[in-house]
Amino acid sequence: MVTIQDIANRTGVAISTVSRALGDSPKISLKTKERIKKVAQDMGYIPNFAARNLTQTESNTVGVVFQPQSEGNTDNDFAMQILFGINSQLIARRYLLTTATGSNWSEVFNSVKMMVEAGQVRRFILLYTVENDPITELLNENHARVVVTGEPESDTNILYVDNDNRKASAEATKALVNYFRLKSPLFVRTMADWRFEENRELGFREAQEEGDVLSLPLEFTQQKQVLQKYFEQHQTVDGIVASDDKLGYLTRNQAQAHLPSHPKLPTIAFNCSEYARLGGKNFYSVDVLPRALGSEAVRLLFNDQQPPLERTEATSFIVPYRIPKVGE
Structure with missing residues (x-):
């Protein structure tokens, strides 16, 4: 298994520099980060997520929060398509996906609270929009970055993706x-x-x-x-x-x-x-393109990690839709 030490030896830099470069530290120049990441990729390096999570305040996990689900509910095809879109983007970023759900809002809230307090999750995608949402308030108190799918109920500065x-x-x-x-x-x-x-x-x-x-x-x-x-x-x-x-x-x-x-x-x-x-x-x-909704939700969620020249000021993204040809 390739280690950070191996990458340091290959690139001729300190282990701490490799660690910071792979963790996108702002202390490392973009040119150095790109060089180290390319070497790591060529060598087949796989990050040790467990060790990484112990040394930082944000885990490599994104929480996806469902509204309460009734027992025996099988009508989740739309949400599953969004999840496929989310996961495809997270894999490319070497992030994991975890979900919070329950049979009532209290169970969902406690699941999210556990993610924040025990799992150090600081990035969330909410598959619902509710006004005066306690879960959103909890995430704001913990300085989490949140994107919702669907137009927010109030005109606040909430990041969201939706269709027209x-x-x-x-x-x-x-x-x-x-x-x-x-x-x-x-x-x-x-x-x-x-x-x-x-x-x-x-x-x-x-x-x-x-x-x-x-x-x-x-x-x-x-x-x-x-x-x-x-x-x-x-x-x-x-x-x-x-x-x-x-x-x-x-x-x-x-x-x-x-x-x-x-x-x-x-x-x-x-x-x-x-x-x-x-x-x-x-x-x-x-067709409201649910996979695209999921993909764009992740892009918006990680917009803050983009290099300054690539970062946008957008707080929302409107995904296109496809009207069927009636009569065919």
Whole structure:
């Protein structure tokens, strides 16, 4: 196994210089760092992360924090895609990924607290946005660097990555309405106070001022009941725009079951998940590129480590999206 001593011997510098160069110390010139890192890479050097963590106040780990997860919840494909994007960037930086989750906010909070106090984790990506969040307050008190996925609930100086959900929803709605010449499209979302759903609703209203909006409860059985009652009372609905694929799939099935002609209504939703594939003909989905969201979250998280000339003043990054070609 290649050691720091081996690299020092090869480069002709002190062990302390090698250690500082590999740790990106500002005391070492950029030219020297690049030379030492290249030699280390050529020699196949693998950092001893455990030893490194004992000698510094920040570990080589990034914490990824989930909102509480209900027991038996398997609908995490979107979050997993973000994690893939995050991990690909962390591997390149020789950082590890650890997650904080739980069945309630208290469990998530305690998990994050343990990371900060026992694990010396000082960089976090939050896969949610909540106003007056105790976890964010805890991380701020400990001078952690934090990036959130999704537009923050308040106009504070929070680092975040997101899509332009309002614009994407407006474009998606127009594409569906224009191709199928819809007269009475329905927008479906949940009653949750999520900013991305609010923005997608605003985009729908922008494109279809007289379109109807239906907010569903979070529990699945209740969602089916509300949809059944709605379609029994609103029989002119001719298309669906949904805040995500799962809602779009459920809404379309309930429309087919309870509208008199039992149509498979043209539908457009978000996330390009398995539900969109199950939807079949005339079910379309906007790709919000979750892996890119994860990758850009890491880049923003480590922006402070960039050389001065490469560092940006940006506090956010808007990831593009892909509108499907309706009719194909």
